Structures are given as C-alpha cells and as structure tokens.
Amino acid sequence: MEIKNICCIGAGYVGGPTMSVIASQCPHLRITVVDSNPERIDAWNGPDLNKLPIYEPGLAEVVAEARGRNLFFSKDIDRAILEADMIFISVNTPTKTYGKGKGMAADLKFVESCARQIAAVATSDKIVVEKSTIPVRTASSIKNILTQADGGQPDGQADEQAGGRMGRGINFHVLSNPEFLSEGTAVQDLLKPDRVLIGGDNEEAIQALTAIYAHWVPAERIITTNLWSAELSKLTANAFLAQRVSSINAISELCEVTGADVDEVARAVGADSRIGPKFLKASVGFGGSCFQKDILNLVYIARSYQLHAVADYWEQVILLNRHQRRRFADKIVRTLYDTVSGKKIAFLGWAFKKDTNDSRESAAIYVADALLAEEAEITVCDPRVSSARIYADLDALGSRSPEENRRLLKVEKDPYDTMKGAYAIAVLTEWDEFKMYDWPRIYQNMQKPAFIFDGRRLLDAQKMESIGFDYYAIGG
Numbered sequence: 001m002e003i004k005n006i007c008c009i010g011a012g013y014v015g016g017p018t019m020s021v022i023a024s025q026c027p028h029l030r031i032t033v034v035d036s037n038p039e040r041i042d043a044w045n046g047p048d049l050n051k052l053p054i055y056e057p058g059l060a061e062v063v064a065e066a067r068g069r070n071l072f073f074s075k076d077i078d079r080a081i082l083e084a085d086m087i088f089i090s091v092n093t094p095t096k097t098y099g100k101g102k103g104m105a106a107d108l109k110f111v112e113s114c115a116r117q118i119a120a121v122a123t124s125d126k127i128v129v130e131k132s133t134i135p136v137r138t139a140s141s142i143k144n145i146l147t148q149a150d151g152g153q154p155d156g157q158a159d160e161q162a163g164g165r166m167g168r169g170i171n172f173h174v175l176s177n178p179e180f181l182s183e184g185t186a187v188q189d190l191l192k193p194d195r196v197l198i199g200g201d202n203e204e205a206i207q208a209l210t211a212i213y214a215h216w217v218p219a220e221r222i223i224t225t226n227l228w229s230a231e232l233s234k235l236t237a238n239a240f241l242a243q244r245v246s247s248i249n250a251i252s253e254l255c256e257v258t259g260a261d262v263d264e265v266a267r268a269v270g271a272d273s274r275i276g277p278k279f280l281k282a283s284v285g286f287g288g289s290c291f292q293k294d295i296l297n298l299v300y301i302a303r304s305y306q307l308h309a310v311a312d313y314w315e316q317v318i319l320l321n322r323h324q325r326r327r328f329a330d331k332i333v334r335t336l337y338d339t340v341s342g343k344k345i346a347f348l349g350w351a352f353k354k355d356t357n358d359s360r361e362s363a364a365i366y367v368a369d370a371l372l373a374e375e376a377e378i379t380v381c382d383p384r385v386s387s388a389r390i391y392a393d394l395d396a397l398g399s400r401s402p403e404e405n406r407r408l409l410k411v412e413k414d415p416y417d418t419m420k421g422a423y424a425i426a427v428l429t430e431w432d433e434f435k436m437y438d439w440p441r442i443y444q445n446m447q448k449p450a451f452i453f454d455g456r457r458l459l460d461a462q463k464m465e466s467i468g469f470d471y472y473a474i475g476g
C-alpha cells in the first residue's frame, strides 16, 4: 500500500505537532490537517508563527519548514478525507459529562462522528488510524460504524473475513497508533520517541504506517501488536506514569510530618535501576488533559468487566491526587492564621506544567477554587496562559458566578505587580523564569510575615529563608 496523501482530523495538541513533525520528516507525503473549529485552522494558518494555537518549544520552526510545502491546515474536511490514503483520527476524547458512565467513561462522540464522516465521504480504500486515546476495543466499534454507515454488513466479524471490504467495495483498515508525546516537549518526543506503537490486524496496513515512521525512527523502536494491546497500552502507560506521581506525593505528606526531604527520598529510591529517577518529582498534584481522564476510563472499563479490585487499585491514584491539591490549599489557610478572607494570595503559574499554554485539569484551578471559597483574593501570573483561559477554567467549575470569579481573582502580566502587597505566594507551575525574579524586591513589597508555598519545589529554600520569607515546600 503506497501512502501519498494523509489527512488528520483534529488540529489540537496532538494532531498539530504530530502532523507537523511527520511532514518535516517526510517531504514526499502531502499532509492535510482539518478541524471542525474554523478558528483553530485560521490560527494554524496565521502569518505570525508565534501565535500558533499551541505553544510548544521548537514547533514554530517545524511548522515554518513544512507549512505550504507538504503540510496544510484546512477547513474542508470532506475533501481531505476524499483525497487521503491514510486518515488519522486525532480528536478529543474527554471524560463523559452526561448519561451512562458520566464522570468516568471516555466520551467517544467525536471519534464516532469522524468514523461516520469517513464512511459517508470515502470513495477509495483508506487506512484509518486511531491516534486519539480511546478505550480498549474501540477499533471494533469504528469498524462497525464504517461498515454500517456505509450500508455494509453490521457484523464486524463478517467484515474482517471479507478482509475489511465494506458495503461500497471500499477497503477500510483500522490501526491503533496511540501518541505518547508530553506537552512542553512534544517536538522532541516526536522526533526521538522512546517507541512508536502500532496495533492492527492487517499486515499491509501495519507496514504502510511503519514505513512512514521508519523515515526517522529506528526500526527497533517501532513496536507492532494486535489492536487491543495497542489500545490498552496507552491507557496503561498513562496510569503507570500518574501512579508514580501519586506514589511520591503520598510520600511527600509523610516527609512533612517526619522531617524527611522528599527530593532526597526520590533520589535515593530512583537510583535503583529497577525504579529509575523519572516521574518522582513531588508536586501539588498532576494535571493535564489526560492522566485523570485516562485513569477514570481504565477504572470504568475494569468495573464494566466486574473487576472491582482492579478498579479500586487505579482509582486510588486519582483520589490521592485530589487529596494532594486539597491539602496544599488547606496548608495555606492554616498557616495564614486560619483565615485568608480578604487576603491577597499571588499565584505563580496556572499551566499544568511548564513550557505549555495548556491549563486543562491544572492543579492551580482546584487550589484557586478552594481558596476563593475562603474568600481569598487571588492574583495570577503565568507566562503563557491567557486571562480568558484562566477565567474559563474557573467558570467551568461552576462554584460561583463568573462576575464573582472576576471580582475575586485578577490576572496580571507583571510578576512584581502580581506579588505586591500579597500575604503569600503559591508556586503552582515550575516555570524556570520564576527562579530568576528579584526575590529581595518581592519580599520588601509583601505583607509580613511573607509566606511562600512552593507546590513545585522550584525555589531555593535556603535562599528564600535568608531573604526573610517563611518558605514552605511540598514534601518537607
């Protein structure tokens, strides 16, 4: 199967960077990224590469190289589907907010609508690639949708026996190719992935996708499996990573009451080559669009098979994360003499991690919500997250009216204004530039005693204390 034209449905944090890197590495392929959100497409096509819809180090350079050559961003979804030999589905799969599985299961309505649109529009053979993170066995549903929407056979088994041939004589082959990039390092992760995972049941289709990655990924890093293993591996990888963060965060609380230092514990534990040093940084809690969503999904799947011990085990990773955010907020209130009412508290950072403008599920949102419930007055400064995004995050919680959120929380551009007159500073994101601030000047302009609550263990404790701050880091 020779692939010349690729379409990617979904121009988000995964679709945009992933297709940009494929385009840069494979100039012979023509890649069109489409999205149902026209503003997003306009932003990808915008003249100012510093204003792409997604901020990722190195992304602007990759887009500059390929855009207009073999990388295109388009609103014409039907045409891109029609012309493509291979279609990546890279749409969002958020936690369901309604109906059966509400708050737990993945909402597959966007994936389903892509499958229906492909079936309705396609006139030639297609390889359909699941790039989105989806529940195990979703490929079976996609195959069925492609079949039925196309007027073909309703039974997936029958289609497989017919070699994927559908009602109008079109061959659809479904592959699972989950994405493992992390935000903030997406371009590097895509250029040098630990592995690329391709699951499928059609050897030719697997080879066609393998051949694309083989342009820059060493063969030994391309793993092929059956469909269900690939789908489940993605959920499992995120669950393991999040579990490590919750494990060290659980220990951080123990450190605080025993006098141990969580960074020292992490270093000692991580030096064991069987454990390894990564993902052992204690924090105010993990955020991001995927860890919680994917574990909830895993828990839901386990429960749907009546595997309650399995479900309970993984659910604890989420419960511990919520506890960590909550206890950070509680510590601020307790330390500020049990009341933060009317007190200005400055937040450094809103993004869920450094080097991204993404704030989905950021711990900052939940810490702010808890402090606003105590009538604190919050000022926020984040180098990349817009004030519109910050207010949208808070409004989405529905804890108070949008007017109230804007009255109690102010977004500042200047860090020194953010902290001026504050009773306390809370470090919520580990942006490097925070370390470079003029901390003696900040101390002078704050209420005394001046507290810092470092939810990222970012700042130098000794330096802060020598300036005069009452410095508290999560994990002792």
Ligand code: NAD
Binding pocket: 009, 010, 011, 012, 013, 014, 015, 034, 035, 036, 037, 040, 077, 090, 091, 092, 093, 110, 111, 113, 114, 131, 132, 133, 134, 179, 180, 181, 182, 183, 289, 290
């Ligand atoms: P996103 O919300 O940034 O982007 C998804 C895009 O899909 C949106 O722009 C939306 O408008 C578009 N879309 C939705 N339905 C559509 C349709 N029917 N037709 C056309 N466009 C449609 O999401 P994301 O962060 O890129 O994540 C996408 C998937 O990748 C999710 O399943 C996620 O779990 C997974 N994933 C995300 C990351 C990450 O770092 N963000 C990493 C690995 C995997």
Ligand code: UGA
Binding pocket: 133, 179, 180, 181, 182, 183, 184, 238, 241, 245, 278, 279, 280, 281, 282, 283, 284, 285, 286, 287, 288, 289, 290, 291, 352, 353
């Ligand atoms: C994560 C995974 O790392 C990716 O492999 C995966 O593709 C992606 O989810 C996804 O499926 O969306 P991402 O959420 O972008 O990537 O970022 P991470 O670096 O994993 O960080 C997640 C959260 O954990 C952040 O809030 C981060 O600050 C926190 N974290 C991470 C810690 O608190 N401590 C650590 O040691 C590591």
